[in-house]
Amino acid sequence: MSLLSFYFLRSELFNFRFHYLYKVNKLFIFFAQFQLLSNEAEKALQEICSVIFLKKNEELQAIGHTCRTIYFVEKGIARIYYYKDGTDITESFSFENSIIARVESLFTEKPSRKAIQIVEDADIIAINATKLFKLYDTHPQIERLFRKIFEKGYVETVNRIENLQFHTAEERYLALIQESPNALRRIPLKYIASYLGITQVTLSRIRATVK
């Protein structure tokens, strides 16, 4: 090993490249679950991705901006939230190996009243949606990939409606424990309460009776 490459291996640049490749690799494993991609398509996608490292409580996207980025959570947890009469309401959480995007803004090109915030230190891959949508024309595989990704998101959202519409607060809490038991350990209860559509006090009461 030359002296030069020794210094390179210890350099910031190396660390950055290493992280970038490692993180992006996880994204492509995620993509592969949905759709086979040609080398050219993969390369085109890589060029519109960038890696972001964020700490708890930091904001990924602010309220009021039109969403033009799709995020992949490689590590950590993020949430979408908004304010209703001054109180902070969590719309959804995204854990590692999942996509997070404010679709109501992304697909309508209107400003979003929602923000994305980091709940647990996170490594995120940002996908430039403006460039992505242009790739749809040249790479039908990419259009199909994201069609399938968002179809899955659509299904999850429909199932969530069923949960909110006619289940009691306790049923919703128990369902959450079932589906993602980690959520309770990793997310502050104040966020979980509004996600379930109830107040923190009600959540505390439910936890007291269920325990």
Added chain:
Amino acid sequence: MSLLSFYFLRSELFNFRFHYLYKVNKLFIFFAQFQLLSNEAEKALQEICSVIFLKKNEELQAIGHTCRTIYFVEKGIARIYYYKDGTDITESFSFENSIIARVESLFTEKPSRKAIQIVEDADIIAINATKLFKLYDTHPQIERLFRKIFEKGYVETVNRIENLQFHTAEERYLALIQESPNALRRIPLKYIASYLGITQVTLSRIRATVK
């Protein structure tokens, strides 16, 4: 006019063809809002469409079947509903000029616990989804068309979650009046109540105070 064509014009066959073309035309006007289609794509789509005339309370799709049809409501109203602990719960309504499909079954290919029922006499166009998905390979325009249609459905569903999650019953009722004032006139209140996530009694109370 020959005697033959006179009889043809009065024939069942003529009525059927006339209705079919008229109805399908409306569907293609709907499609045009989303995506330009080539003549070949339009023709391919027409071949997988059929027209159905249904009366109030008739069932379009039954509980337990895997959804392999996408419907377009040309006239009338349909609803998706399911049973929770024996009570009938309306998940959504579809009015004229809109698509109705049980996406949680269509996109997962699992049996649906939900049914589609006619709320007001309806003229429906059924699109064979199995054949449609095959057309995606040969006609990227068609894939794009339905991608956009379902993206819009996704956005509507996300907005609905916001409505259910942290609005009071009264707010949800008032929002419904705002968005579709016809709904109240054309849909029985018992269906509207469960759609809003409340009981019929609560809806009556709200109506008494709001009036």
Added chain:
DNA sequence: TTCATTATTTAACAAATGTAAAAGGATTCT
């Protein structure tokens, strides 16, 4: 570690919603 801050639980009371049953209206069918 210690202090300050933030998160969670508990309590007491108010408001909203659910349940069951009955009464009144509207609609449909014969």
Added chain:
DNA sequence: AGAATCCTTTTACATTTGTTAAATAATGAA
């Protein structure tokens, strides 16, 4: 028209959830 059925409202009471405030627990920064 008349009977039967279905839909909607009303009532009384039970239960759930919200609100406010205080107490306790946990966390993070100096």
